[in-house]
Structures are given as C-alpha cells and as structure tokens.
Amino acid sequence: ELKVEQNPLFLSMQEGKNYTIYCNYSTTSDRLYWYRQDPGKSLESLFVLLSNGAVKQEGRLMASLDTKARLSTLHITAAVHDLSATYFCAVDSSGGSNYKLTFGKGTLLTVNP
C-alpha cells in the first residue's frame, strides 16, 4: 500500500522567513503533485513534477522531486500572509492513464505578520 508522509503537519511562520515542507512516499513513482487548499475551498493545482530532478517555481514557492530518494520538497521563500493555507502533496501510483492519487495528510501553514 502506498504511503505518503508529509512533514511538518503544522507550520507557523513569520512573514519574510523561509521554510521547507517535505513529502516522502513509499513506492516507485515519478509523478508527484502539490496542491493548495484554502479553508472550505477546493484544491488548487500548484505544481506537477514528472521526472527525477524536476524543479518548478512559481512566485515564492519552489517544488522539487528526487525519485531515487522518494522525496519531494516545497520551499517557501520570504513568506507572506497570503500563503496561509493547507498544502498537500499527492503521488500518482496508477501507472496508467488515470490518476490514482494518494494524498499526504497535508501541512497547515499559517503565516503571521
């Protein structure tokens, strides 16, 4: 059974600081996704990582994938309040043309002024 572990599960940071969220998974996969969810809202796709060494950046967020270590990171640079949300990583284990996404438990990020 695929396991996806995120840490930390709760992260409280000050504006302007940097931090990294880690996502470990237990099976071979080269398809990993990061999503953001605001309270009571749906999931917003942030990054799609499809190969070993993939790195993608959007604004203050940067995601990377190391398939050999089965590890993805989401790095936050100079956090701002608007980044407060829950961040999920998800691994696609289907091996086919459909998603069978298994999500981590999520990291609740709170950015304080």
Next chain:
Amino acid sequence: DTEVTQTPKHLVMGMTNKKSLKCEQHMGHRAMYWYKQKAKKPPELMFVYSYEKLSINESVPSRFSPECPNSSLLNLHLHALQPEDSALYLCASSRPFAGTEAFFGQGTRLTVV
C-alpha cells in the same frame, strides 16, 4: 475554460433520502473522478471514469452509485446514507494521459442528518 462545476454546493439530506451530486466540465477531459474529503483530512479517491467507463472503484459502499452519462458529466447518486458519510465531495477531471494535472471542482458539502 479550466473549470469543473459541481452542484449543489451544499446539501443536507436525511438517511432515507435519495439525492444526486452533479459535476460538469467542458475541457474535453476524458477522465473524471470522485473524491471524498472529511474535515481536516486529505481527499480520498472513490471512483475513476475513463472514457465514460468505470475504471476504478475504491471499494466504496453501494449506497454511493456513480454514473457518467457522457464525456462532460459525472453524477454521484446517494441513497440511504449514514451520518458518517457527511463530508466534502470533490469532482475532478483530467486528460487521459499519464502525468497531466487534475482540475478539481469546488465541491459539494454534504450533511447527512
């Protein structure tokens, strides 16, 4: 148009009721998904449709009955639900190719009384 539209946004139903959740997308996606998300938990896959055929059923109880009448629509028929079925039900769609991102609808918040 990158929108997945779900109706209704909120639904309260009794344990003897029959209701349906609807999901629509016009992105030409041929894979559609139902996820269930309990409060403060990650989404869990329920069903996957690929080219209008059910391809994955994650051992969901029969009181949940999915239907994909055409390539743009996905329904989830509900009957004799239990209070523990109260959750946010998310629909998603994607192109039927490995490694493409899924787009999620805003969800239906279901309360079973």
